[in-house]
Amino acid sequence: MKRQGDGRRMRVWTRYFNQERIVFALTVLLLILFALTLPKFLAPSNLLSLVRSVAVLGILGLGMLVVVLGRGIDLSLVATMAISVAWSLQLAASGLSVASAMGIGLLLALGMSLVTGILIAYAEIPSLFATLAMATFVYGFGRAHLITGTDVVYLPPNIGMLAGLGQGALFGIPMPIVVAAVVALIAYLFLRYTKPGRFIYAIGDNLASARIGGVPVRPILVAQYVIAGGIAFVAGLVTATSAEAMNTRVVNSNMIYDVILVVVLGGVGLSGGRGNVRNVIVGALLIGVLMNGMTIMDVQYTIQNVIKSLILLLAIVVDSILNPRDEQTGQQGDI
């Protein structure tokens, strides 16, 4: 009898410590460690720059969240972001008004992700392959036909007010953080309180039963990718206006894996239907604390990558010990 009670208590304890909470605890632990060892780490200005440094990653993570919840994955997010925004900047530099240049760039981002969505929802190509192919296509097409000069497009001088998106501040809070917060709020409200938002969870949980239940599965799938594409464009604008350039080479970097890292680290299940905006925020915060601390300690980025991946492995190992796979994930696999 006693042993049984112990087991139950143990199970309650482990259930409390899901991945999100483990990662959050890890973040707090690192915060305390850095606060004790690094001078000025807890200064408000440093904390703001810490959050700011992961704002773009967070925004992209939210786009990825919308897709992953429906048991998909979007590997073309970074390509869409880079090419659509770089094209917008180039159009603005060549004399088009900023508003129409941005509009055209946004249309490109939405159009490309619409194609992706149709490939996945109607042609039933697995999202992994469809978005991998689209990422290469978007980048290749963009570099061959749209961005014809250098692969880094600098912010044109006529950009005006829009530069505030990356450089300005609202009540002392840098704009990238504000933008990330607004996107997070909209994503939260959308996923929690709108019908399509709930449908995404239903599809991610069990596509067949969602369809039987009357959910318009295919249009919702397409909408997921289009939303992600739109969010990618916003993330690109923040990147370009804060660094004063859009570097299309990011497509070749491991940024897309960082985006997945943020999402998975926070505890969003790649098998769909499990996770929310809070998970992405927690994941992004951990990465932010880590990167900021390591930059202060003057750790080279190659070693930063090693540490980052070790932390991810640690989080996953701890999660799989505390929350062993159930029958369902065993049958479906993770993606």
Added chain:
Amino acid sequence: MKTMHRLALAATAFVGIAAAAIGAARADDMNDPYRQPALDALKGKSIVYLPISIGFDLAQAWGGVVKTEAERYGMKFKSQDPNWNTGAMAQGLTSLIAEKPDVIVTQNPDLQSLARLLKQANAAGIVVIQMNMQGAVQTDAFVGPDFIAMGEQAAKMVVAKCGKGTETSHKVSIVQGVLTGGVSYYQVQGIKKVFEANPEIKVVSSQAADWDASKARAITETVLQQNPDLCGVIDVWDGQGVGTGAAIKQAGKQDQVYFVTSGGGAQSMCDRLADGTFSAAINYDAPGMGRDAFTAISAVLQAKQKAGTMKFQLYSPTRVMTKADVKAGTCWDPEQYAKLLR
């Protein structure tokens, strides 16, 4: 009769003189015995251009100039774009060695990756010109600035603003590119040498931004948070320096932080000097490097020796620029060269 005779004589003399004159003129035409051999040494030869990527200003200028000159002399010019992928570059080089063009113009992504292949290419009789980033092997020619000297120069400029006798924090930050990339590696060597001789300078950060402006911005933002009294920043390339400068500007410290960078003098460099993002920039004139590269090709082909026999370093002239030097047409437009390569 006598007059007739005299007339005939005069006529003959006239014709003779005229013929001689015309003959002389024709001989004049033939009289540059050096031109034809030089043209023959170049004509029909093939050049393959394989930089790290054709998508950035420097590579566009080098390739554009070399292509223009190559076509002027009836040479074949082909370019390959590995798009920042070292693996693709090594693969391209391997197949080029089999293909055996006369000349390869390339650029090393780092010190080691291509070193062995470049040696093989030389051994196969292909002339190899290395641009900007020299690998761990010397081939026919290296064309690029003396990066160690340039690092020293940049460091001395910073020492003048932040060193002994100045009322500053003496704190300096270095933004590197890729740790093992020649441009970054050798500049940092030069920078360190000068800073060691000036022990009052405190290097508070020396990190690699991977040639990426966004990373450079994030690194510099954090460095400025930790060291609000920072005095100087050196970035090893203006392409990523845009981000470093943006961080300084956004922290509102443009008056306090002296920021030096270097690059090939594309329009973006002039723009950033004019708006105060860069305090000063060392310009190594990329189109000039293209000219140097073609000069090297021309010299080696005319010398008609085995590839890799003559080995020389062609260091590019550099020029320090500030806001005051920026005028219309001081910098060049990469698009103009990109068009040539497309």
